[in-house]
Amino acid sequence: MAEKLKVATASLCGCFGCHMSILDIDERILDLVQVAEFDRSPITDIKTIGDCDIGIIEGGVANAENVEVLLEFRKHCKILIAMGACAINGGIPAMRNSFTLKECLEEAYVDGVGVDNPMIPQDKEIPMLLNKVHPIHEVVKVDHFLPGCPPSGDTIWTFLTELIEGKPIRFPYEQIHYD
Amino acid sequence: MSIDTYIDEITAATRNRPDYLLQNLYEIQYQYSYVSDQAIKLLAEKLALSESFIVGVIGFYSFLHTTPRGRFDILISDSITDHMLGSRGLLDTLCNKLGVALGQPRADGRVTVDTTSCTGMCEQGPAMLVNGWTVTRLDQNRIEQIVELIEADTAVEEWPQEFLTVDDNIQRRDILLSDNSNAGDALKALIEQGDEAILQQIESSGLRGRGGAGFRTGMKWRFCKQADADQHYVVCNADEGEPGTFKDRVLLNSYADKVFEGMTLCAGIIGATKGYVYLRAEYRYLRAPLEQVLRKRRETGLLGTDILGKQGFNFDIEIHMGAGAYICGEESSLIESLEGKRGIPRIRPPFPVTHGYLNKPTVVNNVETFMAAALIAVHGANWFGSVGTEESSGTKLLSISGDCERPGIYEYPFGASMQHILQDCGATDAQAVQVAGAAGATLPAAEFNRCIAFEDVATGGSFMVFNQHRDMLDMVRNFAHFFVHESCGFCTPCRVGCSLMKDLVDKVYTGHAGQYDLDEMHKIGELMLKSSHCGLGTTAPNPMLDTLNKFPQIYNERLKHSSYEPSFDLDAALQDARDITGRDDAGAHIGTES
Numbered sequence: 001m002a003e004k005l006k007v008a009t010a011s012l013c014g015c016f017g018c019h020m021s022i023l024d025i026d027e028r029i030l031d032l033v034q035v036a037e038f039d040r041s042p043i044t045d046i047k048t049i050g051d052c053d054i055g056i057i058e059g060g061v062a063n064a065e066n067v068e069v070l071l072e073f074r075k076h077c078k079i080l081i082a083m084g085a086c087a088i089n090g091g092i093p094a095m096r097n098s099f100t101l102k103e104c105l106e107e108a109y110v111d112g113v114g115v116d117n118p119m120i121p122q123d124k125e126i127p128m129l130l131n132k133v134h135p136i137h138e139v140v141k142v143d144h145f146l147p148g149c150p151p152s153g154d155t156i157w158t159f160l161t162e163l164i165e166g167k168p169i170r171f172p173y174e175q176i177h178y179d
Numbered sequence: 180m181s182i183d184t185y186i187d188e189i190t191a192a193t194r195n196r197p198d199y200l201l202q203n204l205y206e207i208q209y210q211y212s213y214v215s216d217q218a219i220k221l222l223a224e225k226l227a228l229s230e231s232f233i234v235g236v237i238g239f240y241s242f243l244h245t246t247p248r249g250r251f252d253i254l255i256s257d258s259i260t261d262h263m264l265g266s267r268g269l270l271d272t273l274c275n276k277l278g279v280a281l282g283q284p285r286a287d288g289r290v291t292v293d294t295t296s297c298t299g300m301c302e303q304g305p306a307m308l309v310n311g312w313t314v315t316r317l318d319q320n321r322i323e324q325i326v327e328l329i330e331a332d333t334a335v336e337e338w339p340q341e342f343l344t345v346d347d348n349i350q351r352r353d354i355l356l357s358d359n360s361n362a363g364d365a366l367k368a369l370i371e372q373g374d375e376a377i378l379q380q381i382e383s384s385g386l387r388g389r390g391g392a393g394f395r396t397g398m399k400w401r402f403c404k405q406a407d408a409d410q411h412y413v414v415c416n417a418d419e420g421e422p423g424t425f426k427d428r429v430l431l432n433s434y435a436d437k438v439f440e441g442m443t444l445c446a447g448i449i450g451a452t453k454g455y456v457y458l459r460a461e462y463r464y465l466r467a468p469l470e471q472v473l474r475k476r477r478e479t480g481l482l483g484t485d486i487l488g489k490q491g492f493n494f495d496i497e498i499h500m501g502a503g504a505y506i507c508g509e510e511s512s513l514i515e516s517l518e519g520k521r522g523i524p525r526i527r528p529p530f531p532v533t534h535g536y537l538n539k540p541t542v543v544n545n546v547e548t549f550m551a552a553a554l555i556a557v558h559g560a561n562w563f564g565s566v567g568t569e570e571s572s573g574t575k576l577l578s579i580s581g582d583c584e585r586p587g588i589y590e591y592p593f594g595a596s597m598q599h600i601l602q603d604c605g606a607t608d609a610q611a612v613q614v615a616g617a618a619g620a621t622l623p624a625a626e627f628n629r630c631i632a633f634e635d636v637a638t639g640g641s642f643m644v645f646n647q648h649r650d651m652l653d654m655v656r657n658f659a660h661f662f663v664h665e666s667c668g669f670c671t672p673c674r675v676g677c678s679l680m681k682d683l684v685d686k687v688y689t690g691h692a693g694q695y696d697l698d699e700m701h702k703i704g705e706l707m708l709k710s711s712h713c714g715l716g717t718t719a720p721n722p723m724l725d726t727l728n729k730f731p732q733i734y735n736e737r738l739k740h741s742s743y744e745p746s747f748d749l750d751a752a753l754q755d756a757r758d759i760t761g762r763d764d765a766g767a768h769i770g771t772e773s
């Protein structure tokens with residue numbers, strides 16, 4: 001049997017909804033692991049990434065750690081996929097882009113309702129926030145964009161199976177209409 | 180006068196017609212330096228329009244504002260030819276000396292300084308507009324004097340005349356500019372020979388539209404004449420917004436009689452009684468002289484009722500002002516703007532010849548086209564066709580600017596070679612010529628054997644010369660920013676495409692782009708060509724695609740060797756967070772070893 005494909009996934013500035021959607025492939029995950037094995041991923045809880053065939057990124061780029069993880073993924077993955085609205089265009093977190101970072105932090109940690117001991121955190125353990133939230137293709141080259149908020153389990157399944165089989169990726173209409 | 184009374188007066192003068200909204204807004208802008216909420220409310224009542232509609236119109240035009248500008252509202256022309264003459268340095272000096280930030284009124288409300296798209300003074304720049312009036316030939320000395328005039332609160336009307344002088348700079352005349360026929364000659368020919376005979380002359384002369392597209396004028400007039408309707412209109416497109424062109428400015432300044440004659444001729448042929456000149460706001464100084472020519476034509480029976488005594492030959496011309504929108508040079512946008520709306524291009528067909536101004540059959544022609552048509556009526560089709568090429572009869576006015584000894588207006592028979600033209604204007608060291616403006620073509624020296632003609636190098640008249648020392652990417656960048664500003668925003672390929680292109684050009688310029696970004700420019704450019712709604716979007720990627728193809732070195736020498744580079748500075752993007760938290764540890768930086 002041929003060597004299995006290696007797949008890594010990560011959620012940057014997202015809500016984990018896309019990862020929940022990956023789980024919505026349900027029992028088909030058993031078929032998937034026949035041909036692929038997961039490397040770094042919340043599914044395996046492996047924290048560092050090795051060389052992989054496919055990297056799947058959920059979420060946009062909002063802080064220094066997101067940048068670091070994303071650059072690592074790009075370095076180690078032959079094919080990198082932006083999955084879901086946040087990875088593709090920043091999504092909901094990018095709504096903060098119409099305010100300055102200072103306004104956002106003050107609203108959350110100083111002026112917000114019910115804030116106790118108001119202060120903006122300065123702990124070195126906390127990843128530094130970028131001025132704006134960016135889609136991932138502004139930081140690294142992206143090979144495929146899989147839209148949806150989130151893409152359904154079926155859409156992810158179609159995408160992965162066709163990608164792995166080396167076919168042109170085509171979706172049935174129901175899998176990519178969002179109205 | 181209270182604003183109520185003022186708005187009463189101006190709306191009454193235009194008979195409370197909603198299609199005069201833009202004209203009313205233009206007046207209010209120059210009276211008050213902005214259009215206040217109160218003015219919007221009053222206009223909405225008078226014209227029976229919604230306030231949101233009016234706000235939408237104001238938002239569309241660069242010269243209209245909803246917040247006060249300075250009492251001296253200065254706009255420095257930001258065309259590439261102004262840049263080449265040092266406008267950017269002068270802009271900085273002006274801002275420093277006046278103590279203003281770009282685009283922000285000074286605290287005392289006296290002055291604003293901002294930039295604007297090409298003001299059509301390319302051969303006598305750098306230029307600026309102050310409260311709509313044109314000031315040419317700016318230099319350090321003139322800027323210093325202007326600062327003094329402003330600090331002394333001297334009204335623009337009292338500024339030294341030489342500041343406000345605009346020269347014609349005609350360098351070469353051919354059959355149009357050396358013609359010595361008299362006002363009324365074309366109309367006499369029309370009355371003597373009949374409209375069918377004159378229309379046939381125009382058709383057989385081979386005259387094609389001088390704005391750039393080159394549609395056959397005779398055919399356009401014939402279509403319009405045949406369109407059945409109770410009213411027809413003649414519209415003269417004097418929205419000369421293409422960067423680098425200024426020939427209509429000269430025609431309207433010194434040959435207005437012949438332009439109006441051409442419009443009146445057209446009216447006689449297609450059966451119109453009303454005509455409009457859509458004059459770009461940048462040419463505000465031409466309005467009063469043009470009104471004067473119109474008055475004189477009325478007095479001498481060349482406009483009005485029973486023109487030259489011919490029963491039922493009635494026609495008059497009104498001047499409508501634009502308000503700073505390049506897209507309004509596109510004929511269907513121009514018509515929308517004439518109707519007082521946002522200048523969004525219409526879906527065509529139907530074309531203006533059947534459904535134009537107020538949905539009636541309308542001929543829209545360029546200034547130069549009307550003048551040529553008038554002279555064909557006087558001298559005949561053969562006279563006109565005796566010069567030019569088979570596909571392009573007659574002559575073309577070129578507006579030559581940039582790196583040459585004698586910039587100005589040159590009239591050449593079609594077929595004139597680029598080489599010949601460059602020699603005439605004293606461009607001895609040309610690296611490239613940008614023909615037909617920002618939307619046109621970039622020709623390198625290898626193509627200087629080509630000719631000005633519809634079948635070879637087509638142009639509306641813009642001809643900008645770049646010498647060997649120029650960085651062509653400066654031009655590309657200028658045009659990329661220009662199109663972002665001027666895209667009307669209606670269709671996504673153009674609105675988003677122009678912005679993406681600009682970002683990519685800037686990325687190349689600042690040395691952060693890789694091959695991937697050049698590939699993206701190709702892809703986005705091709706998509707814009709294929710899918711934009713109108714000519715602006717389908718030509719906006721030209722400067723990038725053309726130079727990527729013909730001047731690859733201006734991109735390649737700036738490329739990073741990696742295939743992909745982030746589109747922004749990662750470490751700089753943490754600056755706000757560093758400022759807020761006071762952190763400067765390793766975690767507060769992103770290394771550049773990506």
